[in-house]
Amino acid sequence: MTGKTIAVIGTGRIGLAMIKKCSGFDMNILCYDPAYHNDKYIAAIQELMDLRHARGIQQDKTWIKYVEFEEALRGADYVTIHVPLLREGETDKPTYHLINEKTLKLMKPTAYLVNSSRGPVVDESALAKALKENVIAGAALDVFEKEPLPSDSPLLDPEIADRCRVFHHFASGARITRLSVDPDKGMAGRTVQGLIDVLEGNYGGDRTKMPYVVNKEAFAPKGSE
Known part of the structure; x- marks a missing residue:
C-alpha cells in the first residue's frame, strides 16, 4: 500500500x-x-x-x-x-x-x-x-x-x-473492540457495565451516571417526562 x-x-x-x-x-x-x-x-x-x-x-x-x-x-x-x-x-x-x-x-x-x-x-x-x-x-x-x-x-x-x-458488519472490529472487559474499550465490557448500573441501581436516579446505557429515558422517574 x-x-x-x-x-x-x-x-x-x-x-x-x-x-x-x-x-x-x-x-x-x-x-x-x-x-x-x-x-x-x-x-x-x-x-x-x-x-x-x-x-x-x-x-x-x-x-x-x-x-x-x-x-x-x-x-x-x-x-x-x-x-x-x-x-x-x-x-x-x-x-x-x-x-x-x-x-x-x-x-x-x-x-x-x-x-x-x-x-x-x-x-x-x-x-x-x-x-x-x-x-x-x-x-x-x-x-x-x-x-x-x-x-x-x-x-x-x-x-x-x-x-x-x-463480510458481516463487523469487519472493522478487532479482538479488543469486541471482547475487552474494559467498558471504555470493548463492547462486551460496555454491555456488562450497563447491566450492572441498572440492576444495582448505581445511577441513584441520576441518568448521567449511566454512560453505557443508550435508552436512558426508560429509567426516568415516573412523571418526569
Missing part, C-alpha cells in the same frame, strides 16, 4: 480515523466530503507526512488534499466509503447509489472499492456488472442494500467470487 493513492469518501469521524491510519502506511490521500471540509485536520496530517519524510521515516514525500468526487475516483488505487445514507429529498447531495454504473467507470481498472458505511450507497447490481466486465479490479463490503445479504444477490455470483469479498 505504500506509495499508493487512496480516496476517502466522507471525512466525518470515521473517515478521519481512516485517514490517520492510511497516513501511517505512507499513502497519498484524496479526500471528498459532500457536506464539510475538515481543513485543519487535513493540514495537520500533511504536516505529519512532511515531518516523517524530513526525518527519513518515509522515503518519498506524500500528500493529502480535498478534491471533487470525480477526481477522487479517477486518481485512486483504493476507494473507501464513509458517508451517511442520504436519499433524494433529504439533502441536495444525496448519497443513495453514489457508487453506480457511471461513477464506477471513472475508477481505474486496477482500483479496489471498499464500502463499510451503508449498503445502499453502492448500487450492488452495477458493482457486480463492473466486476464481471473488469471495470475495476475488486471490491470488499460489510454492508448491503438488503441485510442479511440475500442468497440470490449479484454480489454472490461465483463468477466474481475471487474479486468480491463480503
